[in-house]
Amino acid sequence: MHSSDTTLGRWRGQWALVTGASAGIGAAIAHALAGAGAKLVLTARRQERLDALAAELRGAHAATVEVCRVDLALEHGPEELFAFTQAKTIPVALLVNNAGFGSYGEFRHTPLERLAEMVQVNVGAVVKLTRLYLPQMVERGGGDILVLASTAAFQAVPYMSTYAATKSFDLLFAEGLAQEVSRYGVRVCALCPGATQTEFADVAGRSAARRHGESAADVARVGLKALAAGKSLVVSGLANRLGVVSQRLASRHLVNRVTAVVFRPH
Ligand SMILES: NC(=O)c1ccc[n+]([C@@H]2O[C@H](COP(=O)([O-])OP(=O)(O)OC[C@H]3O[C@@H](n4cnc5c(N)ncnc54)[C@H](OP(=O)(O)O)[C@@H]3O)[C@@H](O)[C@H]2O)c1
Structure with a gap:
């Protein structure tokens, strides 16, 4: 690994594992990494989507791509994924903890199973995959981990309370770990996008919800560049950065009240 390289070229010829690669930001991260010469392990539940993306990346970038279908809501999903890369002796230099989802509406109406799966995918799998891959990175003297948090991590989001809490976890987890492992040459960065298409x-x-917001490609580029530059946190987009800074000037109570009005279902 060229630890001094602060561009995406840092991952040329290196293996990157991208969770949630079948759509959105994960697929965009896979595109950016393949374009930069990285080798990829793509994972999600939708096999056809992963196969189609793998074929596209092989065609466009002559990329080396492996596909592993895993449901990260299952208790042993992360271990299955780890076993796959171990069996193929793939040294994962970059772990992208991107898979995640939210649920909008009153908490009391949200099915219990959906809430439990959300915590499992957004939090449990992130902790487990990081714990599984980090020791190898430390042994190799370097590695990189990107964690998808959100601007929802900086305050409560009524009607998406569980989701915002999982993203808050992701943010603090990534920031704490970044301090802990930097002395082993491992970088950890929390990527916090706002609304993304x-x-x-x-x-x-x-x-x-209006289909406004940044493109997945822009968010992917911002996150990878920040990680390569050694940042432990990046908020994607100027408006989102201003939002995060300005809400700190207000009381938490006021921010929560305003967010509740914005998010209250009609
Ligand atoms: N879009 C936004 O506005 C926004 C803003 C801030 C943060 N984020 C974060 O960005 C990340 C990516 O979201 P996105 O916007 O790209 O959403 P998306 O287009 O819905 O993609 C989500 C990805 O996660 C995967 N996934 C979901 N449940 C899974 C499971 N049980 N097992 C394995 N993979 C699973 C999906 O694949 P399968 O369905 O094929 O399994 C899909 O590839 C999430 O962590 C999200 O919290 C998004």
Whole structure:
């Protein structure tokens, strides 16, 4: 690994594992990495999508791509993925913890199973995959980990309370770990996008939300560049950065009240 390289060229010829690669930001990260010469392990539940993306990346960039279908909501999903890369002796130099989803609406109406799966995918799998791959990175003297948090990590989001709490976890987890492992040459960065044009809103049941926001490609580039530059946190997009800074000037209570009004279902 060229640890001094602060561009995406850092991952040329290196293996990157991208979770949630079948759509949105994960697929965009896979495109960016393949374009930069990285080798890829793509994972998600939708096999056809992963196969189609793998074929596209092989065709466009002559990329080396492996596909591993795993459901990260299952308790042993992360271990299955780890066993796959171990069996193929793939040294994962970059772990992208991107898979995640939200659910919009009153907490009391959200099915218990969906909430449990959300915590499992957004939090449990992130912790497990990081714990599984980090020791190898330390042994090799370097490695990189990108964690998809969100601007939802900086305050409560009523009607998406569980989702915001999982993203808050992701943010603090990444920032804490970054300090802990930097002395082993391992970099960890929390990427915090705001609204991004992906399938997220449809999956969350908030399709009525305006399809505004950044492109997945822009968010992917911002996250990878920040990680390569050694940052432990990046908020994608100027408006989002201003939002995060300005809400710190207000009381938490006020921010929560305003967020509740914005998110209250019609
Ligand atoms: N879009 C936004 O506005 C936004 C803003 C801030 C942060 N984020 C974060 O960005 C990340 C990516 O979201 P996105 O916007 O790209 O959404 P997306 O288009 O819905 O993609 C989500 C990805 O996660 C995968 N996934 C979901 N459940 C899974 C499971 N049980 N097992 C394995 N993979 C699973 C999906 O694949 P399968 O369905 O094929 O399994 C898909 O590839 C998430 O962590 C999200 O919280 C998104």
